[in-house]
Amino acid sequence: MYKLSDNHPDQSKQTGVVRQANSVGVGQTAEVHQAGRASHASHTSQASHTSHASQIGPANHTGAAGRRVYLDNSATTPQDYRVTEAMMAFMTETYGNPSSVHQFGRVARTAVEKARGQVADLIGATPEEIVFLSGGTEANNLAIQGVAHARANKGHHLITTAIEHHAVLDVMEDLAKNGYELTVLPVDSEGLVSVAEVQAAIRPDTILISVMHANNEIGSIQPIAEIGTLARENGVLFHVDAVQSLGKLPISVIDMNIDMLSVSGHKIYGPKGIGALYIRKGVKIKPMTLGGGQERNIRPGTENVAGIIGFGEACRLAAEGMGGAFAVELLRDKLLNGIVERISDVVVNGPLGDKRMPNNVNVSIKFVEGESLLLSLDMQGIAASSGSACTSGSLDPSHVLMAIGLPHEIAHGSLRLTLGKQTTEEDVDYVLEKLPPIVERLRAMSPLCDCAASQH
């Protein structure tokens, strides 16, 4: 176990922890953070892991890679080894099709139904209300298109917010091109939606409101329960993208009056390519795919059995570990405060306090560009992400940062660091040691400031 109090600046170098999570190849979603760099000085591992860290990935990976710190847990999380273990049998000897009558099928069916219960438990739903599918993107697509088409006779007006994930916004915009009317609500400078504005937007022909629980970029947490009450009172269906909040914030689909909820496995230490849509009993949606009747005909296709089992186990573990959010929040505060203290001209994006996800840091570092920052951090083994125009294929800055009113040049220097349950205080210390000189170097190169003096 590592010592919380030991802040010796050289500690991280001396202990030279080789993060196991990384040795199993934690998510490589952002192009800039790459696998093992030989150029990193190698250290002998003295195996100082937290108990959490040791639960992720196999032990004894003491390879030559230097320190690697994964702070992109909102992009994806490492898979918990207990999830992998739970899945193992279903990728080997237990291969039956859950729809088959024989024993092979029945074993798979029983396991799938158990997992369905585990997902349902985490959000306060009943198992029959859970439809397994390929992930958050498909869940959002199915919920929105499914309701839009099923309720077209009742109205054509849809409401959403400017900071939704593209898997919501793009679907909404596509419907708006095809006969539906769309209201995209703005957010305030902290990325929060106003309940009053939602209320004002509701019309007699409104059929659906879709608001995300927690934002993936700036971590703002929306007033879901209040909006849920409003939607229910007005007879409008309410969809929530809870991909980022599942397992981190309490969710009760009953108390929050949620009609549909999207969740995904790979953000909660589960497998990629598996997710679920909660559909409240009685809510009709039109399927997007037709076929063999699986998942109550709402999402036919032979089930991704191993993925489902892994997702179920990840949900069980998340319910068990919910209390750990506080520890993550303490580390997050240390990281966020440390950055603000060590680097001048830093703006915090998103709210502070209980309206911010406990694992999210998002700052704009003025006069530097995000992709340069990510590259430099990657060379030190640190994986992060940015909303800079230069990191997006479209060369537009993140729509979320634009929606909270950041000028382009501030959005340019955005840096997102998202912690996970495997994150240690040593990781945080390492970033706080490496980031300031990187910023200093990039600022010295920047035509936007006379930065030699601005560093403190």
Place this chain on the structure above:
Amino acid sequence: MYSEKVIDHFNNPRNVGEIPDANGVGQVGNAKCGDIMRISVLVENDVIQDIKFKTFGCGAAVATSSMVTEMVKGKTVQEAMSVTNKAVAEALGGLPGEKLHCSNLAADAVHAALNDYTEKKMRV
């Protein structure tokens, strides 16, 4: 995504800074993503004696700035004016498709600095 050469120029950029007694300065902005590059040159006897850059942009923008300064240092103004964006990208071993526009900045900034030099010279 980036070649080793790009990473090398990003990590160890050549000719960073500003020339205090420069006789040509050019600054260009990238309409596409909002990046900015400033180049200052010291030209003597029609030869670029010194050149320095400052860049606010992505890894490719920094690397192309660095590379272009190396390519034109010691060259005549006319030679430097004929260096193209494409040549800079090629000298770096190529750039990913979505990063090609970044290399436009580099040669353009050099040309802008040299135009500034030529204009100033004509005025005296």
